[in-house]
Amino acid sequence: MKRRRKRVKVNYKNLFILIFVVAVLCFLVFLIFKKFNTSDSDNKNDNNKSNVVSDEVKDHLKDLGYSNSDIEVINSKVKKDDILSMENKNDNLVKYLGVKYFHIENIDRYDKYMDEENVSAEQAIMEVNIGIDKPFYTDIKTIDNPNDLLVLVNKYNALPSGYVPSDLIQVEGERMQREAGEAMLKMVEAIRNDGLTLNLLSGYRSEEKQTDLYTDYAASDGKEKADTYSARPRHSEHETGLAMDVSDGWYLEEYFEDTPEFDWLQKNAYKYGYILRYKKDKVYESGYVYEPWHYRYVGVEVATIIHNEDLTFEEYYVKYKGLY
Ligand SMILES: [Zn+2]
Structure with a gap:
């Protein structure tokens, strides 16, 4: 018993130091979190429009047959008006959206070029954007x-x-x-x-x-x-x-x-x-x-x-x- 009490007494000192260190750490974590959280919410405000899927967009894409994960991707990268004007499901669309220089205006040409030339989505987008799906010296x-x-x-x-x-x-x-x-x-x-x-x-x-x-x-x-x-x-x-x-x-x-x-x-x-x-x-x-x-x-x-x-x-x- 005696020995035990003695040990507890010694540990108070250590405990105090420990609490102090934990408090300082908590304060630091709070500062970091606060900073992170501020910039995160800034970003959210910037992207607010594209991150929230409106019911109208969601229903339209669902009707066309897109999965929930596809809907997320399409919603974050395609303008609402362009989404609402889609009439059919395009099986390549999500693949296309992974290519930075994809332009929705060219989508039919990409589809045709991919079919005819048997190339990847990325190559089709590159070459159609250059214009080589059209004969040389046309559309000058x-x-x-x-x-x-x-x-x-x-x-x-x-x-x-x-x-x-x-x-x-x-x-x-x-x-x-x-x-x-x-x-x-x-x-x-x-x-x-x-x-x-x-x-x-x-x-x-x-x-x-x-x-x-x-x-x-x-x-x-x-x-x-x-x-x-x-x-x-x-x-x-x-x-x-x-x-x-x-x-x-x-x-x-x-x-x-x-x-x-x-x-x-x-x-x-x-x-x-x-x-x-x-x-x-x-x-x-x-x-x-x-x-x-x-x-x-x-x-x-x-x-x-x-x-x-x-x-x-x-x-x-x-x-x-x-x-x-
Ligand atoms: Zn030359």
Whole structure:
């Protein structure tokens, strides 16, 4: 008995310290919880509209045959009006909603493309947004920002008729827009300092020049074949003054991809703001044969993203510029 009482007495001291420590900890936890809770409720307010499923939305989606978990997903990502205008259940919808650049306006085209091309939802969305579910040179848009350094010129986007870039400079024997040209000269200097050879064979071309080129090619090879290697007038990047064809020699041939010069460009072009525009594994996407010689200026920031993520310029547009 005596021994026991003694032990209890000693423990009072420890107990006091313990209570003090627990109290401090509780206070800290309270502070953290309070902070977390505040920001959480802020978020809830922001998302309030999308998190609560209205009965109208819920009933409509239920009638179409969606499960409760699908309804949650659809409600959080699709606008109420778009949900209410749905007439049938789409078995791909939840899959589509997992892709960031999905646009509900294109849903029928995604369905059709997935069926016909047997590709994933993500690939279907990417390629339909680029426009390649439609034949080349159909549904052509006239570019309204031709002076933008990031201008997208391809078989669906045409430069305005008569467009001439305003600030062309001489780049060795060719011409380019100033910023692109100055970057090209730096790149050429760097590659030559590494003991390699790079000749600049074709830079800016006027609309007239592109017309003559394409007309000649079409006359000798037929339009269909000419379209695989030559752009129709107003559709060539060379008309922007932002592209350059390069070679270690004096011809533009596919062998260039086996040269140390090509290797150097693969590793370094992006540091000067240049991208390889027509990639070997994306011929179907661009509609052009592989062109290891054609480099396009987009600036260092964008070129770095495209390089790091191994994108085409069109894919960059879908992912980062909202193209669809
Ligand atoms: Zn070219």
